[in-house]
Amino acid sequence: FVDSCEPAGGKAIYMVSDGTGWTAEHSVSAALGQFEYCLLNRRCPINTHLFSGVQDMGRLLEIIKQAGKEGALLLYTLADPLAARAVEQACKLWGVPSTDILRPTTEAIASHFGVTPSGIPRGAPGRKSPITEEFLRRNEAIAFTIKQDDGARPQNLNRAQIVLVGVSRTGKTPLSIYLAQKGYKVANVPIVIGSELPKTLFEIDQEKVFGLTTNPAVLQSIRSARTRSLKLESEMRNNYSEMDHVRKELEYANNVFLQNPQWPVIDITGRAIEETAAIVVRIYHDRKQKGALPCISKQR
Amino acid sequence: FVDSCEPAGGKAIYMVSDGTGWTAEHSVSAALGQFEYCLLNRRCPINTHLFSGVQDMGRLLEIIKQAGKEGALLLYTLADPLAARAVEQACKLWGVPSTDILRPTTEAIASHFGVTPSGIPRGAPGRKSPITEEFLRRNEAIAFTIKQDDGARPQNLNRAQIVLVGVSRTGKTPLSIYLAQKGYKVANVPIVIGSELPKTLFEIDQEKVFGLTTNPAVLQSIRSARTRSLKLESEMRNNYSEMDHVRKELEYANNVFLQNPQWPVIDITGRAIEETAAIVVRIYHDRKQKGALPCISKQR
Numbered sequence: 001f002v003d004s005c006e007p008a009g010g011k012a013i014y015m016v017s018d019g020t021g022w023t024a025e026h027s028v029s030a031a032l033g034q035f036e037y038c039l040l041n042r043r044c045p046i047n048t049h050l051f052s053g054v055q056d057m058g059r060l061l062e063i064i065k066q067a068g069k070e071g072a073l074l075l076y077t078l079a080d081p082l083a084a085r086a087v088e089q090a091c092k093l094w095g096v097p098s099t100d101i102l103r104p105t106t107e108a109i110a111s112h113f114g115v116t117p118s119g120i121p122r123g124a125p126g127r128k129s130p131i132t133e134e135f136l137r138r139n140e141a142i143a144f145t146i147k148q149d150d151g152a153r154p155q156n157l158n159r160a161q162i163v164l165v166g167v168s169r170t171g172k173t174p175l176s177i178y179l180a181q182k183g184y185k186v187a188n189v190p191i192v193i194g195s196e197l198p199k200t201l202f203e204i205d206q207e208k209v210f211g212l213t214t215n216p217a218v219l220q221s222i223r224s225a226r227t228r229s230l231k232l233e234s235e236m237r238n239n240y241s242e243m244d245h246v247r248k249e250l251e252y253a254n255n256v257f258l259q260n261p262q263w264p265v266i267d268i269t270g271r272a273i274e275e276t277a278a279i280v281v282r283i284y285h286d287r288k289q290k291g292a293l294p295c296i297s298k299q300r
Numbered sequence: 301f302v303d304s305c306e307p308a309g310g311k312a313i314y315m316v317s318d319g320t321g322w323t324a325e326h327s328v329s330a331a332l333g334q335f336e337y338c339l340l341n342r343r344c345p346i347n348t349h350l351f352s353g354v355q356d357m358g359r360l361l362e363i364i365k366q367a368g369k370e371g372a373l374l375l376y377t378l379a380d381p382l383a384a385r386a387v388e389q390a391c392k393l394w395g396v397p398s399t400d401i402l403r404p405t406t407e408a409i410a411s412h413f414g415v416t417p418s419g420i421p422r423g424a425p426g427r428k429s430p431i432t433e434e435f436l437r438r439n440e441a442i443a444f445t446i447k448q449d450d451g452a453r454p455q456n457l458n459r460a461q462i463v464l465v466g467v468s469r470t471g472k473t474p475l476s477i478y479l480a481q482k483g484y485k486v487a488n489v490p491i492v493i494g495s496e497l498p499k500t501l502f503e504i505d506q507e508k509v510f511g512l513t514t515n516p517a518v519l520q521s522i523r524s525a526r527t528r529s530l531k532l533e534s535e536m537r538n539n540y541s542e543m544d545h546v547r548k549e550l551e552y553a554n555n556v557f558l559q560n561p562q563w564p565v566i567d568i569t570g571r572a573i574e575e576t577a578a579i580v581v582r583i584y585h586d587r588k589q590k591g592a593l594p595c596i597s598k599q600r
């Protein structure tokens with residue numbers, strides 16, 4: 001690549017929303033993945049600043065002025081097209097590069113469905129987020145998943161939609177929480193040398209079960225992440241027996257997976273939690289849709 | 301508004317990503333909020349279909365063909381500009397309306413920082429997501445927050461960054477989980493008539509504490525959400541005593557809040573979890589930055 005990254009220190013991204021700001025944050029994080037090659041080696045450190053609930057023109061202009069002073073890029077999501085246009089003009093005036101990052105999506109939907117966007121932001125005075133089926137379902141999934149964490153209540157495995165099986169530190173907990181937030185009831189079952197897996201695990205619909213694995217070096221480094229800075233020579237010796245133990249555990253787990261070939265086994269190595277989640281969810285839905293073009297469908 | 305919504309049944313949105321698809325899903329969900337007024341009354345039911353991990357041209361074209369047959373709108377995030385261009389052309393050919401929903405953001409960043417996007421999607425063969433400080437911090441926050449749920453371990457309140465206080469069903473658990481996924485260690489403390497609040501709650505930094513409240517009708521409906529369809533006449537009578545109990549509880553909680561005026565009290569009524577989260581996080585960061593233009597800043 002032509003890497004013409006400017007020197008460090010100073011350039012920022014301002015994310016502004018009349019709502020929570022989480023959409024802008026999500027989009028910017030994804031886009032920044034395209035610049036990881038220079039972000040990670042600190043050749044272009046980028047600072048992001050998130051301004052949420054900006055429904056007041058005065059505050060909006062204050063932020064733009066500040067962006068101008070700092071030489072920042074302004075990325076925004078504003079439901080009111082008049083506010084968006086005002087931002088466009090103010091940014092031109094003060095020399096702030098800016099982009100409305102959601103409008104193309106909103107307009108594509110408006111155009112395709114022949115409906116007009118309301119132009120009213122979430123959380124505007126008088127506007128309430130309705131308590132939907134989805135809202136209640138997510139809360140139920142989260143409550144369930146928390147109770148099922150780490151092998152608790154094996155008698156309830158059949159009530160889970162997804163069951164994650166793996167040795168400790170294969171990401172079961174953060175993954176189950178991520179999936180619960182998407183509305184799935186998830187149970188975790190830890191594989192521990194010397195402990196029997198709960199028999200209910202083999203009595204439930206086996207299509208619910210997913211194995212998680214990783215490589216020994218990664219597992220070892222995750223487990224010792226907190227103590228790494230405190231390693232003394234004696235602990236370095238412990239390090240070798242830790243690695244040995246880690247290898248034994250993963251071998252034991254792999255044998256469990258060999259005995260249960262219908263469980264998909266996902267290697268979490270080098271994967272973000274959301275990436276593993278996307279894989280699990282895709283397999284889960286593909287199994288339900290047998291034959292159709294595999295995807296995750298939702299009725300809004 | 302001019303509501304020219306087409307008749308129900310049939311129009312779909314296809315969301316395609318070479319990655320997880322979560323960015324497209326998030327953006328589309330936000331944009332659909334602009335059409336809630338006709339979505340909720342079912343005048344324009346919209347079906348969304350999420351295709352993730354699409355890194356294969358063949359699969360991509362198959363999806364576009366299917367979109368053409370179904371008359372669907374295609375919204376996509378593709379890191380490779382050549383893939384994006386191919387999609388543009390295929391869509392033109394088959395009459396599929398389409399929008400690259402992340403490219404404007406990626407190009408704004410590229411242009412502002414003078415760096416070239418890698419054009420390589422996440423999860424591409426050979427590409428690993430690195431184990432960052434942030435990754436480990438989130439996992440730690442999630443593990444902590446799960447252990448602290450519902451008043452467990454009051455001796456550890458001081459290790460939390462945020463402490464949520466409120467009667468049951470004011471959204472403490474889903475809110476704490478949402479915040480934990482953003483990297484915050486959160487503890488929940490339930491307010492229960494007849495139970496004393498843990499004294500550690502008053503010994504920690506009071507700027508960590510946030511009260512949650514709602515109105516009695518909402519609280520009652522959330523609590524009875526599951527049993528609503530089964531209400532018999534005798535249960536209707538119970539309904540009145542439930543409402544009475546709910547009012548008493550909220551009154552009790554409001555007194556607690558009056559006695560602790562430094563705790564911000566957030567009304568969750570009509571708010572999505574992420575909206576309440578944005579409010580909590582904004583107050584949390586504002587308190588740390590005293591004076592500066594309030595926002596949430598991150599170094600990437």
Ligand SMILES: Nc1ncnc2c1ncn2[C@@H]1O[C@H](COP(=O)(O)O)[C@@H](O)[C@H]1O
Nearest residue numbers: 017019020021022023077079121122333
């Ligand atoms: N349910 C909704 N109703 C109306 N507008 C919404 C909704 N959800 C998100 N938005 C808008 O979509 C943009 C992104 O939302 P947010 O992620 O909350 O910043 C903002 O302009 C919001 O006002």
Ligand SMILES: Nc1ncnc2c1ncn2[C@@H]1O[C@H](COP(=O)(O)O)[C@@H](O)[C@H]1O
Nearest residue numbers: 033317319320321322323377379421422
């Ligand atoms: N860490 C990353 N590195 C490279 N590309 C990424 C990263 N995160 C997200 N993307 C890209 O951003 C778009 C949206 O990501 P996703 O939300 O995973 O669908 C896709 O084109 C991804 O390939």
Ligand SMILES: [Mg+2]
Nearest residue numbers: 017021023024
């Ligand atoms: Mg936003």
Ligand SMILES: [Mg+2]
Nearest residue numbers: 317321323324
């Ligand atoms: Mg996406």
